[in-house]
Amino acid sequence: MDQHLRNFIPNLRCPVSREEIREMTADELESLNNSIRSGAISNREGKKIEEPLKEALVTTDGVYVYPVTDGYVAEMLPDSAISTKGMKVKPEEFADDKKKVRDFYDDYGWQKSDDSSYKDTVTFEDRRPVSKKYWSRCHLRLNKYLGSGDYLLDVASGAIPNDEYLTYSQSFKLRICMDFSILAVKEAAARLDGRGIFILGDMTCIPIADHCIDAVISMHTVYHVPMAQQTQAVAESYRVLKPGKQAVIVYSWRDSELMKAAFKIWKPVLNFYKQIRGKANKMVGPKTADRPDLFVQQQNYDWFSKHVKKQYNARLVVYSAISRSFSHTFLRKKMFGNQVSSFIYWLENKFPSVLGRWGQYPVFILNKQ
Numbered sequence: 001m002d003q004h005l006r007n008f009i010p011n012l013r014c015p016v017s018r019e020e021i022r023e024m025t026a027d028e029l030e031s032l033n034n035s036i037r038s039g040a041i042s043n044r045e046g047k048k049i050e051e052p053l054k055e056a057l058v059t060t061d062g063v064y065v066y067p068v069t070d071g072y073v074a075e076m077l078p079d080s081a082i083s084t085k086g087m088k089v090k091p092e093e094f095a096d097d098k099k100k101v102r103d104f105y106d107d108y109g110w111q112k113s114d115d116s117s118y119k120d121t122v123t124f125e126d127r128r129p130v131s132k133k134y135w136s137r138c139h140l141r142l143n144k145y146l147g148s149g150d151y152l153l154d155v156a157s158g159a160i161p162n163d164e165y166l167t168y169s170q171s172f173k174l175r176i177c178m179d180f181s182i183l184a185v186k187e188a189a190a191r192l193d194g195r196g197i198f199i200l201g202d203m204t205c206i207p208i209a210d211h212c213i214d215a216v217i218s219m220h221t222v223y224h225v226p227m228a229q230q231t232q233a234v235a236e237s238y239r240v241l242k243p244g245k246q247a248v249i250v251y252s253w254r255d256s257e258l259m260k261a262a263f264k265i266w267k268p269v270l271n272f273y274k275q276i277r278g279k280a281n282k283m284v285g286p287k288t289a290d291r292p293d294l295f296v297q298q299q300n301y302d303w304f305s306k307h308v309k310k311q312y313n314a315r316l317v318v319y320s321a322i323s324r325s326f327s328h329t330f331l332r333k334k335m336f337g338n339q340v341s342s343f344i345y346w347l348e349n350k351f352p353s354v355l356g357r358w359g360q361y362p363v364f365i366l367n368k369q
Contacts, residue, residue: 001055002072004174004197009057011212014066015078015205016044019059021066029053032065032084045079056082073185075200076207097226098202100295102180108291110159110183118187121161123291126327134331134341138320138361139164141349142217145248145317145365149214151176155203155237156221159187166191168217176213178206204229206236213240216247216366223252227297231307238312238366247366250319254298256360259323262330301357304364312366317352321359 001023012021024032033052035041041049055068057076065082067075109120121127126135139162146152148171157177160166169175169192177188178199185198201207203218204225216237225233237247308314321344331337348355356362 001068002197005068005072005074008174008176008197011209012057012074012076013207013209014059014064014081015076015202015207016064016081017059017061019061019063021057021207022060024056024058024065028058029056032056032082041082041084043080043082047080049082069182069200070186072189073182073198073200074207075182077180077200077202078205080200097295098180100293101224104292104294105158105179105181106183109294110181110187118159118161119291120158124324126324126331128328128331130333130337131327131331131341133338134345135320135327136162136164137345138348140167142248142250142319142363143167143170145246145363146171146215146217147246148172149242149245150174151197151213151215153178153206153208153213153216153237153240154188155206155216155218155233156180156224157188158184158219160191165219169195172214176208178203203233204236206240208240210239211242214242214245216241216249218247218249220250220252220361222249223296223298224294225297226295227299230297230299230303234308234312234364234366238368241366241368243368245368247364247368249364249366251304251362251364252298252360253362254300256323256358258321258355258358259326259360262322262326304362308364308366313369314364314366315353316356317363317365318348318356318359319361319363321348321355321361323360326360 006023009021009023013019014021032041036049036052039048043049053067055071057066057068057074058064063083063085065084069075105120109118111119113119113122146168150173152169152172153176155178157179174195174197175192176197176199177185178201179185180200180202182200185200189196189198199207203221218237222230222233234249237249241247331341
């Protein structure tokens with residue numbers, strides 16, 4: 001077993017029972033594998049376990065077993081826990097919407113496109129030269145909120161697709177990458193080159209003990225959780241923090257008043273530009289390949305105010321005031337796109353709270369007392 005994972009085991013907790021976790025002994029593994037070979041072992045979802053386990057973790061009461069894949073990935077999703085007592089998962093514990101997100105990223109998002117970029121990046125990001133500097137600076141601005149310490153928990157880390165994302169863990173000894181997708185954590189492991197711990201987990205029941213993480217970052221993930229569980233996802237990120245530390249959560253409002261106003265103002269300008277230059281290009285975002293739907297449920301400021309701000313001493317700053325659609329549509333080289341994006345970035349630095357409130361992508365800063 002990877003030594004970083006082994007050293008972190010005292011900080012792991014069962015996502016189902018909250019029991020402490022330990023490494024299974026060779027004798028325990030052999031006994032369990034004999035039961036697997038006889039067809040007598042299923043996980044909580046009711047799926048038969050067919051392959052013997054090489055390594056595994058087990059709760060101290062012996063009820064739940066979690067496989068360790070390839071020696072370094074702790075598989076700690078609540079539905080896939082192997083129950084030695086035959087207890088199956090309740091349907092509401094792992095909703096179809098969550099499975100859709102996991103399947104999207106296993107089957108599509110973290111697959112490579114023809115240019116070796118991740119399909120998720122090609123589909124959702126504006127990678128044109130005219131906007132590249134702006135989005136890179138948005139990524140990097142999060143570093144000032146993270147601090148330093150032993151452990152950075154990257155909630156729903158994905159494959160760490162951007163180089164800027166690597167900088168988040170530069171002041172930490174280890175980065176804990178937790179994601180639904182097995183492909184995501186394996187890709188992330190390749191990016192971190194031995195400086196990570198890798199967990200297959202659910203952000204609404206993080207399998208980590210209270211008060212042991214030095215910083216949490218969650219990028220564009222909470223709004224892919226069913227709306228009824230988003231407050232719980234925020235609460236879990238707060239729970240694992242050490243006192244005096246911060247969680248940084250990048251969100252997306254369902255409705256941005258600033259973006260509504262901007263489209264009303266800028267669309268006539270772009271149409272006029274097209275007319276005088278004889279252009280016929282449509283005002284659209286990036287062309288994407290045929291892909292499965294990705295589950296999204298965005299909420300508005302009222303939810304943040306009622307369920308996040310008061311409960312977790314949270315404040316708002318801005319990640320980006322503009323939407324990806326605005327970026328693709330209006331940031332154009334021949335329409336002074338570089339200058340426009342630089343001005344937007346300057347405004348964001350000048351008025352981070354205002355643009356976090358009214359722009360497209362806010363950052364929730366949760367400071368644990």
